[in-house]
Amino acid sequence: MNNSGLSVAVVGHANAGKTSLIRTLLRDTEFGEVADQAGTTRHVEGGALAIDENKNLALFDTPGLEDSMRLFYLLSTFFDGQSVDGIERLNYFLAHLSDYPELQQEAKVLRALLNNDIIFYVIDLREPVLGKYRDELHILSYAAKPVIPVLNFTIEGAANLEQWKTQLARLNFHAFVSFDNVHFKFADELKIYQKMQTLLTDKEELLQELINQRRQQWSELFNAAAELAGSLFIECASLRYKTFNGEKEIEQTTAKLQQVVREAEKKCVRRLLKLYQFRKDDLRNSQLPVEQGGWELDLFSADNLQEFGIKLTGNIAKGAGLGVAIDLVTAGMTLGAAAVTGGIAGALWGVKQHYFDEIQAKIKGSRYICLNDVTLQVLWLRQVKLLQALQKRGHASFAKIDYQITEQRRENELPENWSKWLRKARSRPEWSSLSSQSIEPAENKRLLFMKELCQELVKGESLL
Amino acid sequence: MNLFQQILLAEGVRAVEGDSPCSAEHAEDQSSLSFEQRLLRRAAQLDLRLQISPLFAHFKRLFTNLSFCLCFIIFFIGAGCVQQLFFSAQGTEVNFFWAFALFFIPNLLTLLLWGLFFFQGYTLNSGWLQRLSMFSLKFFEKRFNQQSQQNPHYWTLFRCYFQATFSGGLGRYQLSGLTHLLWFSYFCGAVLMLIVMLATHQVDFIWQTSILSVQSFQWLTESLAYLPKLLGFPVPTAEQIQQSHLGAVNLLNDAENTRFVWSSLLISSLIFYGLLPRLLLLLLMRFLLSSAQMKFNLPLSSPYYVQLRQLLKPNVTSLGISDPDACVTQPAYHGTTAKHTQGVPEQFYPLAVELSEKQLIQAREHVKQYAPDYCDLFRHISDYQSQQKLLADITNVSQQSVLVYLSLQRAPDRGLLGFIKALTGQDNKSYYLLLINDALLPEDKLNKRRSDWYGLAQQADISLDNVIQLDCIAGSGEAYE
Numbered sequence: 001m002n003n004s005g006l007s008v009a010v011v012g013h014a015n016a017g018k019t020s021l022i023r024t025l026l027r028d029t030e031f032g033e034v035a036d037q038a039g040t041t042r043h044v045e046g047g048a049l050a051i052d053e054n055k056n057l058a059l060f061d062t063p064g065l066e067d068s069m070r071l072f073y074l075l076s077t078f079f080d081g082q083s084v085d086g087i088e089r090l091n092y093f094l095a096h097l098s099d100y101p102e103l104q105q106e107a108k109v110l111r112a113l114l115n116n117d118i119i120f121y122v123i124d125l126r127e128p129v130l131g132k133y134r135d136e137l138h139i140l141s142y143a144a145k146p147v148i149p150v151l152n153f154t155i156e157g158a159a160n161l162e163q164w165k166t167q168l169a170r171l172n173f174h175a176f177v178s179f180d181n182v183h184f185k186f187a188d189e190l191k192i193y194q195k196m197q198t199l200l201t202d203k204e205e206l207l208q209e210l211i212n213q214r215r216q217q218w219s220e221l222f223n224a225a226a227e228l229a230g231s232l233f234i235e236c237a238s239l240r241y242k243t244f245n246g247e248k249e250i251e252q253t254t255a256k257l258q259q260v261v262r263e264a265e266k267k268c269v270r271r272l273l274k275l276y277q278f279r280k281d282d283l284r285n286s287q288l289p290v291e292q293g294g295w296e297l298d299l300f301s302a303d304n305l306q307e308f309g310i311k312l313t314g315n316i317a318k319g320a321g322l323g324v325a326i327d328l329v330t331a332g333m334t335l336g337a338a339a340v341t342g343g344i345a346g347a348l349w350g351v352k353q354h355y356f357d358e359i360q361a362k363i364k365g366s367r368y369i370c371l372n373d374v375t376l377q378v379l380w381l382r383q384v385k386l387l388q389a390l391q392k393r394g395h396a397s398f399a400k401i402d403y404q405i406t407e408q409r410r411e412n413e414l415p416e417n418w419s420k421w422l423r424k425a426r427s428r429p430e431w432s433s434l435s436s437q438s439i440e441p442a443e444n445k446r447l448l449f450m451k452e453l454c455q456e457l458v459k460g461e462s463l464l
Numbered sequence: 465m466n467l468f469q470q471i472l473l474a475e476g477v478r479a480v481e482g483d484s485p486c487s488a489e490h491a492e493d494q495s496s497l498s499f500e501q502r503l504l505r506r507a508a509q510l511d512l513r514l515q516i517s518p519l520f521a522h523f524k525r526l527f528t529n530l531s532f533c534l535c536f537i538i539f540f541i542g543a544g545c546v547q548q549l550f551f552s553a554q555g556t557e558v559n560f561f562w563a564f565a566l567f568f569i570p571n572l573l574t575l576l577l578w579g580l581f582f583f584q585g586y587t588l589n590s591g592w593l594q595r596l597s598m599f600s601l602k603f604f605e606k607r608f609n610q611q612s613q614q615n616p617h618y619w620t621l622f623r624c625y626f627q628a629t630f631s632g633g634l635g636r637y638q639l640s641g642l643t644h645l646l647w648f649s650y651f652c653g654a655v656l657m658l659i660v661m662l663a664t665h666q667v668d669f670i671w672q673t674s675i676l677s678v679q680s681f682q683w684l685t686e687s688l689a690y691l692p693k694l695l696g697f698p699v700p701t702a703e704q705i706q707q708s709h710l711g712a713v714n715l716l717n718d719a720e721n722t723r724f725v726w727s728s729l730l731i732s733s734l735i736f737y738g739l740l741p742r743l744l745l746l747l748l749m750r751f752l753l754s755s756a757q758m759k760f761n762l763p764l765s766s767p768y769y770v771q772l773r774q775l776l777k778p779n780v781t782s783l784g785i786s787d788p789d790a791c792v793t794q795p796a797y798h799g800t801t802a803k804h805t806q807g808v809p810e811q812f813y814p815l816a817v818e819l820s821e822k823q824l825i826q827a828r829e830h831v832k833q834y835a836p837d838y839c840d841l842f843r844h845i846s847d848y849q850s851q852q853k854l855l856a857d858i859t860n861v862s863q864q865s866v867l868v869y870l871s872l873q874r875a876p877d878r879g880l881l882g883f884i885k886a887l888t889g890q891d892n893k894s895y896y897l898l899l900i901n902d903a904l905l906p907e908d909k910l911n912k913r914r915s916d917w918y919g920l921a922q923q924a925d926i927s928l929d930n931v932i933q934l935d936c937i938a939g940s941g942e943a944y945e
Binding site for chain 2: 013014015026027028031043044045046047048049050053056058060064066067068069070072073102105108111112126127128130131132134135156160213217220221223224225227228267271274275277
């Protein structure tokens with residue numbers, strides 16, 4: 001019994017996914033040992049989720065109940081058919097364990113049942129309801145503790161769901177939850193805690209605290225991940241390299257562009273994996289197909305003109321404002337000349353800021369090379385796919401994460417503002433730290449753009 | 465080091481570490497500390513190695529020194545403007561309202577401009593003012609501090625420090641404070657020079673107008689003089705105001721007194737309407753700045769801090785092993801995993817153990833096909849009672865071979881092993897395990913599972929040749945391979 005919080009015994013038949021459940025709840029790929037084999041976990045091992053400084057939710061993994069039929073038979077034979085409570089039978093068995101050395105593993109499970117506040121009974125839904133599982137449920141009912149049946153492998157075992165529901169109801173287990181370790185859903189995790197709340201009313205507040213904390217952590221995690229993916233898009237979309245028009249130079253710059261973008265994507269993916277606490281080798285290696293496009297200055301694009309218009313007006317106002325101040329300081333003796341000069345200087349500065357690099361490059365026979373639209377689309381879609389995969393991955397999953405983009409149209413939907421974003425990012429080469437140009441990452445407009453991207457990334461995915 | 469400085473230090477560490485935090489770096493027990501406290505402690509520890517705080521102190525000094533430098537210049541500009549006014553004035557007559565307006569109107573305009581920027585925070589924080597300030601500081605630093613290149617993180621920390629102090633509320637108050645400080649210096653210079661000039665020059669104050677009425681000037685002067693008069697400064701009387709109008713005949717003989725009261729009004733006006741408001745605003749900005757510094761928070765939802773939280777204060781702790789395994793485990797089977805699909809005996813007693821309904825149908829079909837005479841004997845063992853009944857009956861079975869139908873996809877467990885062992889230990893019958901493969905498992909898992917069954921067969925003294933696989937094509941319960 002955990003006085004400073006709450007303790008849970010996670011029990012079930014061998015290979016039902018007990019350790020996987022705990023790994024996923026703890027987001028810990030290293031907890032216990034997971035293998036597709038009975039009897040992998042042979043001792044009781046615990047991990048705790050901190051609720052606050054002093055309280056936690058302790059989860060104890062137990063060996064599988066491999067010989068429940070014999071155990072249940074033994075328990076029912078004790079006390080010569082007298083009407084004795086189940087808990088007395090369990091205690092009797094544990095007291096006489098030396099008579100049953102072959103049931104040492106089962107004894108560990110029984111001790112865990114008696115020592116914890118609540119029991120999670122993990123069910124492999126792919127399995128039909130067999131006699132041994134019924135016996136397991138009977139044994140659990142002897143412990144006189146609240147039991148939450150946790151249905152694992154819900155997708156593969158969907159056909160057995162009704163059969164299991166009926167069986168659970170027959171044995172008075174009505175408060176079950178679905179929690180698929182392979183196809184993880186955060187909402188399912190919350191349902192477990194909510195179900196615990198209904199069964200443990202004296203711990204309701206503590207569990208509510210846990211729910212709130214987990215929600216906040218999940219939301220923070222998702223937003224941080226979206227920020228990483230959004231940042232990668234900005235870095236790559238606003239990246240451009242200046243090169244001379246010679247074939248060799250263009251080739252060299254293109255190779256550099258490819259390498260830099262692939263490296264950036266790799267780095268981002270590694271950070272995402274780390275953030276979600278997955279292993280590096282959980283990912284299926286796939287290289288981003290990078291293609292270059294020529295940077296063309298479109299003087300008459302609507303965005304460009306609008307942006308230029310706003311900037312020009314702003315610069316004129318700033319220049320003129322400075323001029324007015326000078327006029328006033330000189331007691332009006334400059335007759336407003338400073339204001340006019342300031343306005344003109346501001347306008348010229350605006351033109352210089354916006355077009356100087358491009359015009360200079362044209363005159364000098366250079367060009368800018370950037371990523372083409374298709375590459376950026378693939379990059380974006382890969383990040384979206386990866387984020388979705390990470391959100392739905394359990395920490396016991398062994399399947400590799402595949403974020404390669406296929407031809408399926410449904411998956412490859414670009415955001416509504418895609419073209420606008422692209423134009424915006426491309427008109428801001430200073431936003432990319434991948435080029436040699438200095439970056440101002442905290443620049444307000446970049447931050448606002450990042451926010452917009454993050455909202456789009458988060459939009460499709462419910463935090464729950 | 466106050467809290468703001470500690471937080472700034474943590475931001476400095478973030479700037480140096482870049483994308484992701486390197487290590488947790490905590491030696492002492494920090495179990496009682498919150499994440500923020502641990503974060504600040506870590507920053508303090510890393511500061512010993514990275515030497516961030518001396519740099520930040522240097523940046524603070526840099527800003528202060530530059531501000532004072534600017535103040536000094538502006539002070540002289542203020543003084544110079546007064547001197548210019550008095551030297552450019554024709555004769556000994558100075559237009560009072562022109563002199564006052566020359567100082568007051570630019571101040572008023574910039575004050576309005578500042579108010580606009582201040583209350584529309586976004587405009588002030590849109591970046592250009594921040595960039596301009598940072599550019600100026602960087603220029604001075606590069607020009608005058610040759611040692612700036614020694615620390616490899618110098619410019620990273622420079623950007624970090626000024627981005628933190630020049631952005632958001634902090635930047636707004638910091639730069640507003642600077643604006644008021646500069647105007648305060650300007651007025652200090654102007655007032656001081658005015659006192660010196662008026663002390664050493666004899667000036668007659670007049671006022672004139674072409675389009676405004678005399679009454680309005682009278683009212684304007686009295687309004688202007690209201691506050692200084694209230695605070696005890698000598699101000700011109702109504703008669704003196706009238707007498708100072710250009711062209712009016714001075715009927716009073718106290719010209720000296722008139723000069724004095726007008727001088728007093730000019731000085732006190734500059735103090736009360738220029739210098740004092742700027743000083744008050746400067747103090748207000750200082751107060752707001754220190755409040756904002758106290759409220760300054762780290763962006764804890766950024767990827768860096770989310771990762772750092774996982775490192776410094778993981779919300780998961782291991783409770784270790786509480787009930788260790790003392791038993792010697794059976795070594796895993798490492799022999800062949802090749803599948804046998806042939807070898808079903810001609811006559812056999814059919815048994816099914818723990819099969820699903822679908823598998824049971826498949827098993828029955830198989831029995832019908834290979835041992836049709838024994839269909840009636842076929843039984844499904846799925847609970848303890850049926851197990852015990854079979855164990856009791858098996859010695860009476862006449863067939864020499866027993867074929868046990870099992871599900872290949874299920875991992876064999878100790879309970880099943882115990883049962884099969886009990887079965888094989890009963891008499892000298894030949895036992896066969898027929899593993900029904902529903903094709904639900906991928907090939908690699910299938911090999912592993914087959915190996916598990918071979919392991920069980922080995923432990924139950926069943927020849928591996930007697931372990932046969934029955935492949936059923938997915939979606940059909942009747943097709944065998």
